[in-house]
Amino acid sequence: MKKNYDIVIIGGGPAGLAAAVAAYDNGVKDILILEREERLGGILNQCIHNGFGLTRFKESLSGPEYAARFIDEVQKRQIEVCTQTTVLALSKEKQVTVINSAQGVFTVQAKSVVLAMGCRERSRGALNVAGSRPAGIYSAGTAQKYVNIKGYLPGKRVVILGSGDIGLIMARRMTLEGAKVLAVCEIMPYSSGLKRNIAQCLDDFGIPLYLSHTITKIEGEKRVTGVVVSKVDENKRPIAGTEMHFDCDTVLFSVGLIPENELTKMAGIELSPKTRGAVVYQNRETDTDGVFACGNVLQVHDLVDFVSEEAEIAGKAAAQYVLNGAKVREEISVNTGNNISYVLPQKIDRNAGGQVKLFFRVTNTFKNCTITATSGGEVIAKRKKRIAVPGEMETLLLTEKTLAGINDEIVVSLEVDE
Amino acid sequence: MFDVIVIGGGVVGGLILRELTKYHLNVCLLEKASDVSMGASKANSGIVHAGFDATPNSNKAKFNVLGNEMMEKVTGELGVKFRRNGSLVVAFSAEEIETLKELKARGEQNGVSGLEIISQERLREMEKNISDEALGALYAPTGGIVCPYELTIAAIGNAMDNGAKLETEFEVVKIVKNEECFVLSSSKGKTIEGKIVINAAGLQSGKIAALAGDSGIEIKGRKGEYILLDRESGDFVSHTLFFTPTKLGKGILVTQTEDGNILLGPTAEELENAGTDTSAQGLAFVIEKARKMCKNPPLFNTITSFAGVRAYSSKGDFIIEESKTVKGLIHCAGIESPGLTAAPAIAKFVVETLVGGSLRLIKNENFNGARTPDYFFKNLSTEEKNAIIARDPSYGKIVCRCEQITEGEILRAIRANPPARDIDGVKRRTRSGMGRCQGGFCQPYIAELIAKERGVSLEQVTKCGDGSELIMGVTK
Ligand SMILES: Cc1cc2nc3c(=O)[nH]c(=O)nc-3n(C[C@H](O)[C@H](O)[C@H](O)COP(=O)(O)OP(=O)(O)OC[C@H]3O[C@@H](n4cnc5c(N)ncnc54)[C@H](O)[C@@H]3O)c2cc1C
Ligand SMILES: Cc1cc2nc3c(=O)[nH]c(=O)nc-3n(C[C@H](O)[C@H](O)[C@H](O)COP(=O)(O)OP(=O)(O)OC[C@H]3O[C@@H](n4cnc5c(N)ncnc54)[C@H](O)[C@@H]3O)c2cc1C
Numbered sequence: 001m002k003k004n005y006d007i008v009i010i011g012g013g014p015a016g017l018a019a020a021v022a023a024y025d026n027g028v029k030d031i032l033i034l035e036r037e038e039r040l041g042g043i044l045n046q047c048i049h050n051g052f053g054l055t056r057f058k059e060s061l062s063g064p065e066y067a068a069r070f071i072d073e074v075q076k077r078q079i080e081v082c083t084q085t086t087v088l089a090l091s092k093e094k095q096v097t098v099i100n101s102a103q104g105v106f107t108v109q110a111k112s113v114v115l116a117m118g119c120r121e122r123s124r125g126a127l128n129v130a131g132s133r134p135a136g137i138y139s140a141g142t143a144q145k146y147v148n149i150k151g152y153l154p155g156k157r158v159v160i161l162g163s164g165d166i167g168l169i170m171a172r173r174m175t176l177e178g179a180k181v182l183a184v185c186e187i188m189p190y191s192s193g194l195k196r197n198i199a200q201c202l203d204d205f206g207i208p209l210y211l212s213h214t215i216t217k218i219e220g221e222k223r224v225t226g227v228v229v230s231k232v233d234e235n236k237r238p239i240a241g242t243e244m245h246f247d248c249d250t251v252l253f254s255v256g257l258i259p260e261n262e263l264t265k266m267a268g269i270e271l272s273p274k275t276r277g278a279v280v281y282q283n284r285e286t287d288t289d290g291v292f293a294c295g296n297v298l299q300v301h302d303l304v305d306f307v308s309e310e311a312e313i314a315g316k317a318a319a320q321y322v323l324n325g326a327k328v329r330e331e332i333s334v335n336t337g338n339n340i341s342y343v344l345p346q347k348i349d350r351n352a353g354g355q356v357k358l359f360f361r362v363t364n365t366f367k368n369c370t371i372t373a374t375s376g377g378e379v380i381a382k383r384k385k386r387i388a389v390p391g392e393m394e395t396l397l398l399t400e401k402t403l404a405g406i407n408d409e410i411v412v413s414l415e416v417d418e
Numbered sequence: 419m420f421d422v423i424v425i426g427g428g429v430v431g432g433l434i435l436r437e438l439t440k441y442h443l444n445v446c447l448l449e450k451a452s453d454v455s456m457g458a459s460k461a462n463s464g465i466v467h468a469g470f471d472a473t474p475n476s477n478k479a480k481f482n483v484l485g486n487e488m489m490e491k492v493t494g495e496l497g498v499k500f501r502r503n504g505s506l507v508v509a510f511s512a513e514e515i516e517t518l519k520e521l522k523a524r525g526e527q528n529g530v531s532g533l534e535i536i537s538q539e540r541l542r543e544m545e546k547n548i549s550d551e552a553l554g555a556l557y558a559p560t561g562g563i564v565c566p567y568e569l570t571i572a573a574i575g576n577a578m579d580n581g582a583k584l585e586t587e588f589e590v591v592k593i594v595k596n597e598e599c600f601v602l603s604s605s606k607g608k609t610i611e612g613k614i615v616i617n618a619a620g621l622q623s624g625k626i627a628a629l630a631g632d633s634g635i636e637i638k639g640r641k642g643e644y645i646l647l648d649r650e651s652g653d654f655v656s657h658t659l660f661f662t663p664t665k666l667g668k669g670i671l672v673t674q675t676e677d678g679n680i681l682l683g684p685t686a687e688e689l690e691n692a693g694t695d696t697s698a699q700g701l702a703f704v705i706e707k708a709r710k711m712c713k714n715p716p717l718f719n720t721i722t723s724f725a726g727v728r729a730y731s732s733k734g735d736f737i738i739e740e741s742k743t744v745k746g747l748i749h750c751a752g753i754e755s756p757g758l759t760a761a762p763a764i765a766k767f768v769v770e771t772l773v774g775g776s777l778r779l780i781k782n783e784n785f786n787g788a789r790t791p792d793y794f795f796k797n798l799s800t801e802e803k804n805a806i807i808a809r810d811p812s813y814g815k816i817v818c819r820c821e822q823i824t825e826g827e828i829l830r831a832i833r834a835n836p837p838a839r840d841i842d843g844v845k846r847r848t849r850s851g852m853g854r855c856q857g858g859f860c861q862p863y864i865a866e867l868i869a870k871e872r873g874v875s876l877e878q879v880t881k882c883g884d885g886s887e888l889i890m891g892v893t894k
Contacts, residue, residue, distance in 0.1 A: 106800075
């Protein structure tokens with residue numbers, strides 16, 4: 001490892017890998033990828049099921065296969081990679097402090113930094129589920145690691161809370177490995193997972209899905225011995241008298257992902273309370289010149305294909321920053337209106353030119369609705385949807401021509417059609 | 419035969435054990451759990467109370483104020499983090515302001531220095547997120563925060579380094595006193611003999627007294643539930659904020675912890691049989707009170723909730739004395755709050771006065787009260803860290819990413835006194851798994867390290883002792 005690099009990429013998951021390749025292909029060769037694990041690939045390494053890459057490669061790959069395609073590209077370009085190296089600190093001046101066994105603690109100076117640290121899972125603790133705190137309580141991702149990487153079964157009679165894709169996939173995996181999954185509970189009236197996952201992971205195995213239900217108590221002193229599951233009302237409050245008891249030895253929590261932004265915060269970069277990731281321009285540049293963010297550290301993605309797309313934007317922009325320096329911006333802010341939980345990018349630089357794709361999520365399930373982007377009272381982009389759900393990221397395209405004509409804040413909102 | 423046997427590996431028993439090793443005594447600690455610090459000393463508020471709360475002339479008042487004064491020295495020697503962040507008792511009505519004046523007078527009578535009643539304006543300057551309805555506060559600059567299990571483990575580890583013996587999984591179920599000594603038997607049929615027995619068994623101290631034939635101690639449990647917020651919100655408050663005590667109770671406190679998290683709680687619920695379950699009502703109460711104390715507590719940053727049980731005596735005060743009926747049995751019973759604060763002073767008194775009353779105390783010149791600095795890797799300078807990594811590369815490998823804990827520190831926790839045997843033991847010694855992901859990333863890795871170090875299979879690794887195995891088999 002040298003002391004200076006043009007671009008330092010923090011995190012060697014799909015986001016970091018795609019950003020490195022894009023930066024290289026846009027003219028900057030002096031790149032370093034830092035990864036704490038032994039291998040590149042990030043969380044994909046433990047996702048051994050198929051279904052990755054349908055959009056990008058038009059075929060269904062496993063997580064490691066998808067990652068391998070990008071690792072190959074990185075290797076072909078001989079981009080420098082340092083694994084088993086953890087970034088401890090990041091400064092606004094783009095000094096990256098790292099630690100590893102071979103070199104100890106030392107600092108690297110970058111001209112540009114790409115943040116690609118991914119996310120972590122929300123734990124049981126974050127939900128304040130009442131009861132005891134015995135062995136047998138895992139986040140779905142931890143269970144996935146035990147099963148897929150280590151070859152161990154964390155439990156035999158399982159209740160899963162959360163019906164997002166990770167929860168659904170773990171219901172199938174645990175069943176295939178010999179465990180009995182008694183129930184998947186979901187506090188919302190709908191599952192945020194893909195339809196095909198509900199069919200292939202639950203229905204095919206006869207695993208019941210309890211919508212509008214949550215775990216209200218965990219029992220067991222040393223090991224989980226059971227859980228109480230209750231139905232919830234429209235405010236997500238448990239309804240007395242609806243309690244069901246399950247005798248289980250294991251509870252898996254699959255209750256959301258949180259971007260891992262300690263380093264971002266350390267560098268004093270502005271974070272959005274809505275995404276819990278950095279506030280960025282359309283080129284994924286943060287409020288600190290030359291620092292970019294992409295992938296799950298910026299916004300939690302459902303599909304890795306989108307991660308790669310976003311990372312390429314950031315990687316290319318990092319290269320342009322190194323080659324051309326900072327630009328004078330003309331800024332328009334992008335905000336959420338009715339029924340939209342967040343929108344990204346939060347800021348558009350009009351001087352940058354080109355089109356901008358807005359990414360956002362809706363707050364609830366809506367049928368027959370219209371999503372619009374407005375500016376100065378005028379609709380500048382619009383899309384009708386038969387159904388919109390929070391679990392699926394939505395997009396709206398603003399063309400170069402559209403952007404050229406606006407001066408005011410852009411607001412994205414959703415209205416249900418009459 | 420041991421000169422002194424201490425029953426109970428909490429902060430009280432732990433600091434007594436360490437105090438005993440300052441003398442030429444053959445001493446042993448018995449703990450029923452698989453690790454030390456598994457009782458009240460594991461789950462409490464971690465406040466080093468100033469001492470304005472206790473009734474003047476009570477044991478609580480006396481040992482609180484003394485213990486508070488001793489805290490710098492003992493934590494300094496043991497390398498345990500401690501900080502005087504100052505306490506604020508906040509008033510929300512004119513009546514409560516009057517109560518603050520009474521508290522101040524009481525504190526002064528107890529010997530607490532620096533107490534001051536501060537205005538709403540100053541309170542707002544000191545705590546930017548205090549509720550708009552708060553009218554003023556009693557400020558106690560000597561109030562502090564310490565990590566209770568770190569202190570307990572360090573005290574016991576240091577005592578062991580100085581020759582004390584530790585027996586875990588030794589639940590005392592029988593005590594026989596013969597001519598020369600006590601014979602203590604465990605639930606697993608082991609026996610151990612000692613001249614003096616110190617009863618520091620927390621919630622079970624009444625039961626231990628009864629086993630020895632002293633029926634004079636009655637102990638009950640009162641549960642307290644907490645919510646812990648991520649360090650990301652660590653600057654939400656900087657002092658420890660208490661509600662003014664009223665006839666309806668004390669409310670909860672909002673504080674920074676010594677590790678930089680925010681702690682909300684505890685509730686106060688009477689309970690018949692001691693459980694550390696949390697309840698929906700309890701946690702809802704904590705949230706309601708936190709919202710009254712502060713503007714917009716960052717509950718979205720909750721990382722865990724937990725509960726601890728206070729052991730209080732029917733006398734309403736700490737019982738620190740030799741048994742009136744069984745000679746050689748010394749009670750430290752009913753040590754509820756402010757027991758953590760008082761513990762160093764209790765230990766000194768118990769050893770110098772009570773043990774010293776029946777055994778001759780000869781100073782141990784070889785006693786070394788300090789622990790080696792490798793324990794606190796994260797706080798070292800870059801040069802110091804690099805020197806350690808050069809010697810032992812495992813210190814260059816981060817295992818717990820949220821708390822930045824290295825493999826070297828985890829191995830050390832498994833090897834050093836008192837050795838960590840399970841996931842929770844490693845967690846309490848290193849903080850690995852205590853951060854925002856709660857072990858989601860690092861637990862499988864730590865389990866492997868424990869298995870390797872202890873020469874067992876991964877399937878035998880537990881969360882917290884027998885019956886809490888992590889894994890239930892291999893995959894197909
Ligand atoms: C448990 C889990 C299961 C998932 N399952 C699926 C699925 O089944 N299907 C699907 O389509 N999507 C799934 N996803 C989502 C998808 O895999 C992610 O969208 C994608 O992997 C995100 O890529 P990333 O590069 O942003 O993050 P990651 O893949 O998380 O990569 C981030 C990398 O950064 C490294 N890193 C972090 N901090 C540091 C630091 N300080 N120093 C050095 N390195 C660091 C990490 O070790 C990691 O390798 C899953 C995500 C999770 C968390
Ligand atoms: C909710 C709560 C909040 C608190 N907040 C504060 C605070 O902010 N500041 C403060 O100063 N104090 C506080 N306290 C009080 C403080 O935590 C206690 O006073 C202190 O921890 C008591 O220590 P101990 O060693 O007496 O008991 P414990 O820590 O309970 O230790 C007793 C030990 O004895 C063992 N044991 C029991 N029976 C047997 C047996 N038969 N054989 C062998 N071993 C046995 C137990 O396993 C246990 O490890 C609080 C307490 C609670 C519960």
